[in-house]
Amino acid sequence: EAQVTQNPRYLITVTGKKLTVTCSQNMNHEYMSWYRQDPGLGLRQIYYSMNVEVTDKGDVPEGYKVSRKEKRNFPLILESPSPNQTSLYFCASSLSRLPGRGAFFGQGTRLTVV
Amino acid sequence: GESVGLHLPTLSVQEGDNSIINCAYSNSASDYFIWYKQESGKGPQFIIDIRSNMDKRQGQRVTVLLNKTVKHLSLQIAATQPGDSAVYFCAENDRNRDDKIIFGKGTRLHILP
Helix, strand or coil: CCCCEEECCCCECCCCEEEEEEEEEEECCEEEEEEECCCCCCEEEEEEEECCEEEECCCCCCCCCCCCCCCCCCEEECCCCCHHEEEEEEEEECCCCCCCCEEEEECCCEEEEE | CEECCCCEEEEEEECCCCCEEEEEECCEEEEEEEEECCCCCCCEEEEEEEECCEEEEEECEEEEEEECCCCEEEEEEECCHHHHHHHHEEEEEECCCCCCCCCCCCCEEECCC
16 A cells, blocks of 8 residues: 555654654655644645755755655654644655645654643 | 635535635746645645646546636535545645645535534
């Protein structure tokens, strides 16, 4: 089954404690991206990757890092989480740059930073 | 800045009736539009897309209409079912920025029994 898998689904952490949210896809997609979803703001892109070892900033990259060492994995790293990073995070993969037809989103990771 | 928006935050529709969800955009350079469905506790799911060289596109029970003159996009769902309950949001792509998608905030569709 084609899918994007994120872990964990829920995470509560304290300010400043480094964390990583993993994302894996089994469709051999080149393009992967991370979004955060906040009430009243819609989805906003954090980072994206067009292929292995190629990553670029999205609209809200501050406070986040990513890596793309393998095609299937695209982890999101918060080196020093802060309460304003409390949000619902989605990873997505697609064949092209645009998350349109053929794009898949993960189930989401709800992060709370206290 | 330019943004995608939605007219109604919540829409209640009787089961079996047709639903129409609207979306306005302001960027005249947008040439690709997508509708997503997001069920509670799940990630967004692609429904249908349309390019600016088209006015209408149909899928299974869904139709997207694009009016470029007034920069308006709509999603029509025929014979609405309980499984259609979700948040629906549109997204646009600027032809000059082929790596950038702007998402709307969403409309919650509530199905009345």
